[in-house]
Amino acid sequence: MKLMKQDQQFALDFPRDEIEARHTTHSGGKGEPFHDWYPYLEGFSSEFVKHMLTQYIPGARRIIEPFAGTGTAPIVLAGLGIDCGYCEVNPAMRLVISAKMAVGNLPRTERIAVRSRLLALSDSIAEKIAAAPSDELLLKDYQNNFGSSIFFDEGTFRSLLAIRTVNDQIGKQDPLLGMLLSVSVMSKIVICSLLKRAGDVRYKTEKELAKGIPDLVAEVGKHLIVIANDCLASPDLVGSIKLLTSNAKELGMCPDFLADGVITSPPYLNGTNYFRNTKLELWYGRFLGEKNALRSFRNLAITSGINDVAKTQGRVHVNETVRELVAKLEENAYDMRIPRMVAGYFEDMQVVLKSLSKNCRLNGVLCIDIGDSRYGGVHVPTHEILAAIGEDIGLQHVETIRLRTRTSKDQTKLSQSLIVLRKIKN
Ligand SMILES: C[S@@+](CC[C@H](N)C(=O)[O-])C[C@H]1O[C@@H](n2cnc3c(N)ncnc32)[C@H](O)[C@@H]1O
Structure with missing residues (x-):
């Protein structure tokens, strides 16, 4: 050598x-x-x-x-x-890949229909969340995995527990729409938390917090529009993905x-710890159901x-x-x-x-x-x-x-x- x-x-x-x-x-x-x-x-x-x-x-x-x-x-x-x-x-990243594949594999006519459903959801998401009860299982997963650590302000945390309820209801009737809503929440969960991705995920500083934390529901609503527009703009996936x-x-x-x-x-x-850096996404996606789930995931990853x-x-x-x-x-x-x-x-x-x-x-x-x-x-x-x-x-x-x-x-x-x-x- x-x-x-x-x-x-x-x-x-x-x-x-x-x-x-x-x-x-x-x-x-x-x-x-x-x-x-x-x-x-x-x-x-x-x-x-x-x-x-x-x-x-x-x-x-x-x-x-x-x-x-x-x-x-x-x-x-x-x-x-x-x-x-x-x-x-x-698994949080695999969900993102599955969502992209699901849209990319749709014929054009169906993409137009998914786009309409996403836009309608973007319009109604705030109302739906306001009316939804908290997801108790998600709350329990939080406590089991994060103990007394506080990663969100109170309002955002309440919204997240309610969005999860809405997400599951939608997913039962329309799995693709449910998946795209999950991706939207995962995409915005860190910027709407008390944490920040700066290389690794860390707490926002006083100065960063003073700039204000974006409103989760509004951010998710906007992100649904981004995905809706990509339903038309993205290419067909002609090759297979396995x-x-x-x-x-x-x-x-x-x-x-x-x-x-x-x-x-x-x-x-x-030193990037992919699992610690996506712990909020993994939690929202219900991938942290087991105690010590983060540790078990880490054992699978390349030692880095x-x-x-x-x-x-x-x-x-x-x-x-x-x-x-x-x-x-x-x-x-x-x-x-x-x-x-x-x-x-x-x-x-x-x-x-x-x-x-x-x-x-x-x-x-x-x-x-x-x-x-x-x-x-x-x-x-x-x-x-x-x-x-x-x-x-x-x-x-x-x-x-x-x-x-x-x-x-x-x-x-x-x-x-x-x-x-x-x-x-x-
Ligand atoms: C540098 S990132 C790849 C980013 C990708 N090129 C993209 O554009 O999104 C490396 C990825 O490897 C994944 N990874 C770490 N250990 C792995 C393993 N043992 N098997 C499969 N994926 C692993 C991490 O979760 C991370 O998503």
């Missing part, structure tokens, strides 16, 4: 068309059909998916997206007539998908945050580079879970890379968008190590391209890179 120096690696940059940096982030897709249904900071844009396809996997008929998030890749690919198999471990398995770590146990390639952005090794590290994790080092890096981190880390998290991340990603390789045809191309990290002054070149792990398991490292520069918490410069690997033997 050989690691290229970062400078040498980036000297290979820009062999083909460049992609604008903004398209490598969620905001690059703003205003596009489907894109604004749920604001996912970790997402990429439709342009990014199209760029990967035309530059690296032209003519593809089947693609895998093992970390689908809000479904950007599957939805864009299906719109282009390409079949996509996906994984996504977070959930291969929710957990990408289990992809190796699925029947071979024989994909022409992979387009994905795995979790970054930077410090709280993901279970006692038994991070003891395996997938190669010598990881072993050396972990030793360096052990000397410098302010928290001993960090080296184990790093080891656990590469262990998990090796499992996923092997399964992706197995699920691709010969010459299949894997396009992986990833960022590096720094802990206690130690740089973790995630892009280099993943490329090397790819080589360890028999993939060819075609190239790595720097997509944009990022700034770490300690203000040092990090990068976002695209790794391109090819399956050269069965």
